[in-house]
Amino acid sequence: MLNLNDYLKKAKNGHYAIGHFNFATADVLRGIIEAAKEAGASAVMVGTSEGEAGFIGMKEAVVLVAALREEYDFPVFLNADHFKNFEKCKEAIGAGYDSVIIDASRLPYHENIAVTKKVVDYAQSVNPDISVEGELGYLRGTSEVQRKIEISPADYTQPNLAFNFLSHTKVDRLAVVFGNIHGIVTEQTEKLDIEHLKRIVLAVNSARSIFHFWRNRTVYLVLHGASGLKDEDVVASIKAGIVNVHFNTELRVAYREGIEKAIHAKPDEAAPYKYLAPAIEDVKKVVSQKIKLFISHV
Ligand SMILES: [Zn+2]
Numbered sequence: 538m539l540n541l542n543d544y545l546k547k548a549k550n551g552h553y554a555i556g557h558f559n560f561a562t563a564d565v566l567r568g569i570i571e572a573a574k575e576a577g578a579s580a581v582m583v584g585t586s587e588g589e590a591g592f593i594g595m596k597e598a599v600v601l602v603a604a605l606r607e608e609y610d611f612p613v614f615l616n617a618d619h620f621k622n623f624e625k626c627k628e629a630i631g632a633g634y635d636s637v638i639i640d641a642s643r644l645p646y647h648e649n650i651a652v653t654k655k656v657v658d659y660a661q662s663v664n665p666d667i668s669v670e671g672e673l674g675y676l677r678g679t680s681e682v683q684r685k686i687e688i689s690p691a692d693y694t695q696p697n698l699a700f701n702f703l704s705h706t707k708v709d710r711l712a713v714v715f716g717n718i719h720g721i722v723t724e725q726t727e728k729l730d731i732e733h734l735k736r737i738v739l740a741v742n743s744a745r746s747i748f749h750f751w752r753n754r755t756v757y758l759v760l761h762g763a764s765g766l767k768d769e770d771v772v773a774s775i776k777a778g779i780v781n782v783h784f785n786t787e788l789r790v791a792y793r794e795g796i797e798k799a800i801h802a803k804p805d806e807a808a809p810y811k812y813l814a815p816a817i818e819d820v821k822k823v824v825s826q827k828i829k830l831f832i833s834h835v
Contacts, residue, residue: 572824584618674714696740795819
């Protein structure tokens with residue numbers, strides 16, 4: 538079976554992106570996988586934040602993903618999304634996650650490098666198929682709907698630091714900041730700085746040539762916080778070199794609103810699967826629309 542980095546490589550060569558969607562319950566997980574397959578994705582990443590993992594359970598998430606991967610005969614990769622320290626990443630790797638994001642971007646730069654490198658080395662020692670993502674730059678926001686967030690170019694991933702970070706940590710994927718934020722804001726327009734992304738891509742490509750020599754690996758750039766962005770901004774970022782796009786908040790909103798609608802429509806309905814099923818249809822619509830966007834310009 539091909540590993541996640543193999544699928545990311547195909548995406549990079551084919552100039553499309555692989556979607557990453559979060560879940561905390563089995564019904565949402567199934568909805569994501571069904572929609573991704575139906576929409577024509579080559580593979581899909583599903584993620585649990587530390588909070589989501591705490592709710593569903595790491596071992597449970599691993600077993601569910603394995604069962605659904607087999608049932609749908611479709612490549613699904615489970616990611617530990619924004620795990621904040623080495624111990625949590627180690628726990629996810631021990632549970633059988635295919636991928637981890639060590640998010641130490643709020644630590645001083647050298648501490649970020651140190652802990653990210655520690656996770657990369659540990660993952661490699663356990664299973665070389667595991668893909669590790671690091672994060673550089675200050676990604677503001679939370680996975681919620683918010684009113685307004687100040688976005689400053691000072692928060693952006695600096696291209697020279699990206700090169701330096703990659704050569705020290707040797708992560709497979711790098712989460713970059715170029716105007717993106719986590720969550721949805723209601724009182725401002727989210728806008729990506731594609732020219733800044735292009736400068737990061739140039740710097741990373743020079744790092745990649747070194748990687749090729751070291752490990753025969755490449756580096757994949759990741760867009761977080763794509764909820765709330767205009768479609769054309771997402772497509773422009775993929776054209777400029779993004780190969781993995783994270784959506785979470787729009788799915789959460791679809792799920793929540795779907796449940797509310799179903800309960801309002803039948804206030805006496807007590808069977809969870811009856812009021813959850815329509816909400817999953819709404820989640821599937823969002824996933825399907827996003828996947829089609831990621832592969833639209835190919
Ligand atoms: Zn994220």
